[in-house]
Amino acid sequence: MVSTTFPRLLLEHAAKRANAPALREKEYGIWQTLTWSQLAHLVRELAAGLAQAGLQRGQHIVIVGANRPRLSASMLAAQSLGAIPVPLYQDAAAAEYAFPMNNAEVAFAIVEDQEQVDKMLELRETCPQLKRVWFDDPRGLRNYSEPGLASLDALIESGRGHVSEQQGWFDEQVKRTQPDDVAAMFFTSGTTGNPKGVVHTHFTLTDLARAGAIFDNLSSAEEVLAYLPPAWIGQNIFSYAQWLVCGYVVNCPESAGTVMIDLKEIGPTYYFAPPSVFEGLLTSVMIRMEDAGALKRWLFHRFMAIARRTGPTLMDGGAVSFGDRALYALGNLCIYGPLRNTLGLSRVRVAYTAGEAIGPDLFSFYRAIGINLKQLYGSTETAVFVCMQPDNQAKADTVGVPCEGVELKVTTSGEILIKSPGLLKGYYKNAVATDEVLSPEGWYRTGDAGFVDASGHLKIIDRVKDVGRLQGGAHDGAMFAPKYVENKLKFFPYIKEAVAFGDKRDRVCAFINIDFNAVGNWAERKNLPYAGYTDLAQKPEVYALIRDCVEKANADLAADDKLCGSQISRFLVLHKELDADDGELTRSSKVRRGFIGEKYGVLVDALYGGKTSQYIETLVKFEDGRTGMVAADLQISDAKTFSAVRRAA
Amino acid sequence: MSTRQIGDVMLDVANISLAFGGVKALTDISFNVREHEIRAIIGPNGAGKSSMLNCINGVYQPQQGAITFRGQTFTHMNSRQVAEMGFARTFQNLALFKGMSVLDNIMTGRNLRMKSNLFLQAIRFGPAEREEIKNREAVERIIDFLEIQPYRKTPVGRMPYGLQKRVDLGRALAMEPKVLLLDEPMAGMNVEEKQDMCRFILDVNDEFGTTIVLIEHDMGVVMDISDRVVVLDYGKKIGDGTPAEVRNNEDVIRAYLGTTH
Numbered sequence: 001m002v003s004t005t006f007p008r009l010l011l012e013h014a015a016k017r018a019n020a021p022a023l024r025e026k027e028y029g030i031w032q033t034l035t036w037s038q039l040a041h042l043v044r045e046l047a048a049g050l051a052q053a054g055l056q057r058g059q060h061i062v063i064v065g066a067n068r069p070r071l072s073a074s075m076l077a078a079q080s081l082g083a084i085p086v087p088l089y090q091d092a093a094a095a096e097y098a099f100p101m102n103n104a105e106v107a108f109a110i111v112e113d114q115e116q117v118d119k120m121l122e123l124r125e126t127c128p129q130l131k132r133v134w135f136d137d138p139r140g141l142r143n144y145s146e147p148g149l150a151s152l153d154a155l156i157e158s159g160r161g162h163v164s165e166q167q168g169w170f171d172e173q174v175k176r177t178q179p180d181d182v183a184a185m186f187f188t189s190g191t192t193g194n195p196k197g198v199v200h201t202h203f204t205l206t207d208l209a210r211a212g213a214i215f216d217n218l219s220s221a222e223e224v225l226a227y228l229p230p231a232w233i234g235q236n237i238f239s240y241a242q243w244l245v246c247g248y249v250v251n252c253p254e255s256a257g258t259v260m261i262d263l264k265e266i267g268p269t270y271y272f273a274p275p276s277v278f279e280g281l282l283t284s285v286m287i288r289m290e291d292a293g294a295l296k297r298w299l300f301h302r303f304m305a306i307a308r309r310t311g312p313t314l315m316d317g318g319a320v321s322f323g324d325r326a327l328y329a330l331g332n333l334c335i336y337g338p339l340r341n342t343l344g345l346s347r348v349r350v351a352y353t354a355g356e357a358i359g360p361d362l363f364s365f366y367r368a369i370g371i372n373l374k375q376l377y378g379s380t381e382t383a384v385f386v387c388m389q390p391d392n393q394a395k396a397d398t399v400g401v402p403c404e405g406v407e408l409k410v411t412t413s414g415e416i417l418i419k420s421p422g423l424l425k426g427y428y429k430n431a432v433a434t435d436e437v438l439s440p441e442g443w444y445r446t447g448d449a450g451f452v453d454a455s456g457h458l459k460i461i462d463r464v465k466d467v468g469r470l471q472g473g474a475h476d477g478a479m480f481a482p483k484y485v486e487n488k489l490k491f492f493p494y495i496k497e498a499v500a501f502g503d504k505r506d507r508v509c510a511f512i513n514i515d516f517n518a519v520g521n522w523a524e525r526k527n528l529p530y531a532g533y534t535d536l537a538q539k540p541e542v543y544a545l546i547r548d549c550v551e552k553a554n555a556d557l558a559a560d561d562k563l564c565g566s567q568i569s570r571f572l573v574l575h576k577e578l579d580a581d582d583g584e585l586t587r588s589s590k591v592r593r594g595f596i597g598e599k600y601g602v603l604v605d606a607l608y609g610g611k612t613s614q615y616i617e618t619l620v621k622f623e624d625g626r627t628g629m630v631a632a633d634l635q636i637s638d639a640k641t642f643s644a645v646r647r648a649a
Numbered sequence: 650m651s652t653r654q655i656g657d658v659m660l661d662v663a664n665i666s667l668a669f670g671g672v673k674a675l676t677d678i679s680f681n682v683r684e685h686e687i688r689a690i691i692g693p694n695g696a697g698k699s700s701m702l703n704c705i706n707g708v709y710q711p712q713q714g715a716i717t718f719r720g721q722t723f724t725h726m727n728s729r730q731v732a733e734m735g736f737a738r739t740f741q742n743l744a745l746f747k748g749m750s751v752l753d754n755i756m757t758g759r760n761l762r763m764k765s766n767l768f769l770q771a772i773r774f775g776p777a778e779r780e781e782i783k784n785r786e787a788v789e790r791i792i793d794f795l796e797i798q799p800y801r802k803t804p805v806g807r808m809p810y811g812l813q814k815r816v817d818l819g820r821a822l823a824m825e826p827k828v829l830l831l832d833e834p835m836a837g838m839n840v841e842e843k844q845d846m847c848r849f850i851l852d853v854n855d856e857f858g859t860t861i862v863l864i865e866h867d868m869g870v871v872m873d874i875s876d877r878v879v880v881l882d883y884g885k886k887i888g889d890g891t892p893a894e895v896r897n898n899e900d901v902i903r904a905y906l907g908t909t910h
Contacts, residue, residue, distance in 0.1 A: 028789035029801065140852065257799035 065112025468503025
């Protein structure tokens with residue numbers, strides 16, 4: 001295996017495939033293409049500009065914004081100089097940047113637009129070392145005159161002269177950057193405490209990106225749509241590391257609102273999304289089908305039944321009778337094909353989901369309509385790739401087999417340990433945290449509890465630290481895996497989020513967030529009037545609907561003898577959506593169980609105290625930083641639980 | 650905050666009177682508008698604000714008075730001529746083509762700039778195609794400016810009201826006007842939509858240097874964004890000046906807070 005760096009990969013593509021497209025961005029209604037040679041040229045000028053501005057080898061530079069070609073080019077430019085780009089989440093509040101910026105002594109930032117510039121200016125007091133800020137989109141910024149603030153155009157302009165004067169300067173810089181040099185730093189969102197900077201080298205990011213590309217036969221012909229935050233390592237691997245390794249085309253959507261339209265226009269061949277995106281797509285399809293005419297609805301349900309029966313088997317290359325094959329082909333012609341096209345997934349060759357567990361129904365829906373959806377397992381610390389599902393072995397409840405070069409073992413406590421070329425170098429300026437997760441022998445503690453099943457696939461249950469025990473009651477000492485329970489609930493389309501409590505308690509209770517779209521549509525069809533989210537959430541009819549879901553989940557849990565005690569005995573439906581702006585979710589949309597338990601302490605007490613309703617007032621933060629109050633009298637409902645002995649038959 | 654320069658008087662309205670039979674809509678109204686400024690016309694319901702706007706852009710012909718635009722004096726304006734001179738307007742109750750897409754609606758604003766004949770346009774040949782591409786480019790810049798990319802192909806009738814108002818503004822902007830007449834741009838909007846609209850109006854004024862004459866009911870908005878304000882009541886001018894001056898004007902306070910007749 002040849003070790004390389006990102007800038008070297010760029011120069012290779014620019015030399016070998018100068019006129020092939022590297023990046024596309026939709027602007028003014030047209031897809032504008034940047035070829036590899038144009039990109040290399042841009043990176044060269046940016047690098048020269050940055051060097052003149054004083055960016056040194058080993059220094060950090062923050063990059064904030066959505067996926068934009070010039071921001072990707074800025075990352076490459078920084079790496080060419082041996083500096084370290086630090087992408088941060090573009091939707092975070094200014095205060096959330098303070099820690100990473102001070103931790104990494106950031107003096108330079110390249111940001112997308114006015115919104116981000118405002119945040120950077122706000123940070124001047126808390127981060128006095130921040131000297132220079134450049135912005136990509138000048139809209140609304142014409143009248144800003146702040147010291148150190150300039151447009152990316154100005155930076156490129158200042159680099160242009162330098163590049164033409166000193167031929168070979170750039171190549172020299174690229175040569176000096178070594179595969180073992182730090183390539184980028186990603187801050188983990190962190191469910192507790194300050195975020196930690198995960199340090200990756202060019203080698204750790206490229207090695208497994210290449211292994212993954214070989215695993216799925218990725219070539220330079222792939223099309224990818226980059227629409228998730230670039231600060232998330234998943235998006236970074238798919239639209240940066242693997243982009244440079246394979247040399248395929250990365251497409252940037254016009255705006256956040258046009259992603260679905262752009263997806264359809266591009267028709268990506270390689271697609272990656274967390275389960276929530278796949279779920280959102282399916283929900284929108286289902287809602288539209290419910291509103292369709294009777295004939296269309298009948299056809300859809302009829303053919304989807306056939307698809308569910310034969311689709312996944314066909315995809316796995318199993319044996320299917322001639323009659324079923326013919327029916328599936330007919331369905332493909334009238335339903336599955338057009339549906340794939342509507343979703344923008346008709347050209348997808350390989351699609352991955354990761355980050356969270358995916359519901360079995362959701363997973364098999366996509367495989368049934370002929371989309372090769374698979375799962376993979378990994379984290380920021382492992383540069384994503386740990387386990388992947390091979391083409392014919394996709395299962396909803398496992399995450400696949402270890403990638404080439406990855407070693408895996410499970411400790412007696414159930415924790416998964418990993419040894420891999422893609423492991424982080426360490427946490428930035430945090431030796432204590434590094435030592436906690438990296439053993440001297442090179443094993444990384446994932447913090448995930450799981451086991452390897454009979455077919456060699458890894459199955460994840462929950463975070464090790466979250467796995468608790470019930471105390472007292474009928475199931476004293478039984479294992480309680482909150483996420484496992486929550487996921488069972490979230491797999492229902494009407495439930496958006498769930499938070500389960502049960503550690504050191506005698507039974508399990510849960511908070512539930514309804515899915516406003518799905519439940520709202522359901523209410524409309526039932527002629528149930530409602531005034532808004534809070535009102536809808538507290539309707540007795542909605543409680544009955546949710547109770548039905550909870551009881552189904554309980555029946556499912558009862559069948560599992562390890563987790564039978566985790567059945568939900570009481571629940572309530574929350575009056576507001578859990579939100580990252582209120583600190584209830586992480587930026588990657590994971591529930592912060594501890595924080596929620598404290599914030600809504602009265603509700604937890606009411607659940608366990610046997611009350612039938614509880615009044616609560618909650619402060620909510622709006623997107624623009626203002627706050628407001630949401631108050632409601634929440635109903636609390638009991639749910640039926642099942643005894644464990646149901647394994648007859 | 651702004652670097653724009655307010656220039657000389659570009660539009661002068663002198664002694665305008667308009668009556669519909671015995672109903673006097675406007676009586677002896679005079680005011681002027683300077684280059685690059687945001688000029689508001691306010692007043693209670695039925696004060697004659699929309700009539701005033703309609704006189705400026707030639708929908709109504711006033712019985713008395715004259716309008717001077719950049720040195721040329723007119724006793725009555727003709728709407729096509731007004732449009733060619735660089736006036737564009739939006740409507741209080743949205744005069745959009747509901748069944749047409751956002752793109753097509755804004756494209757109609759380019760009508761005056763399309764010179765090729767109907768036949769060439771129908772077969773999309775040569776000059777007609779080039780013209781279409783050039784105008785589409787201008788429309789795309791407006792779509793980008795107003796941040797309505799997700800709705801490009803959406804029929805306007807299916808969009809929420811606040812966004813329709815934005816399309817209405819987009820169509821007026823497509824004319825690349827020197828003067829933009831806005832008839833209650835914020836009517837019927839929620840707070841967030843109003844904020845967005847204010848930002849767009851200020852951006853238009855700032856970025857393109859367009860002079861803006863607007864009618865508005867929301868006093869907060871008017872006082873925040875306009876440079877000078879004219880106040881009408883029962884077809885008569887009762888106040889004229891900066892927002893601060895108007896706010897302290899006795900007649901204006903009386904007209905808004907009510908008085909016995």
